[in-house]
Amino acid sequence: MLRIKKISAMVGKRVFTDAGDLFGEIEDTNLAENKIDSWKIKVTKEMSRNLNGARGVVIPHQFVKAIGDVMVINAASLPITEKEETADEEMMDLSEGSESTQ
DSSP, X not given: OOOOSOGGGGTTOXXXXXXXXXXXXXXXXXXXXXXXXXXXXXXXXXXXXXXXXXXXXXXXXXXXXXXXXXXEEOGGGSOOOOOSOOOOOSEEEOGGGOOOBO
């Protein structure tokens, strides 16, 4: 098990789905009671199209399957759609099942 002394060391790491697709890059983390609650991920342009144009998402920590040189997340838990039209949304929050934008 890899131990990271600082959460800031994860910023900029690449995020992949468990299917092997590049999902994005870690921007930040949200803490609750000194524990990691969720991760802010800046998504790739390809994934942005599948997420209704959202430029970033908030991934609950329970969606994370592995953390090391890269982060691996569970693709089955993501609300990925196949749409041609995109909206100008900033951030999609996947915490607690909500799909609101920030």
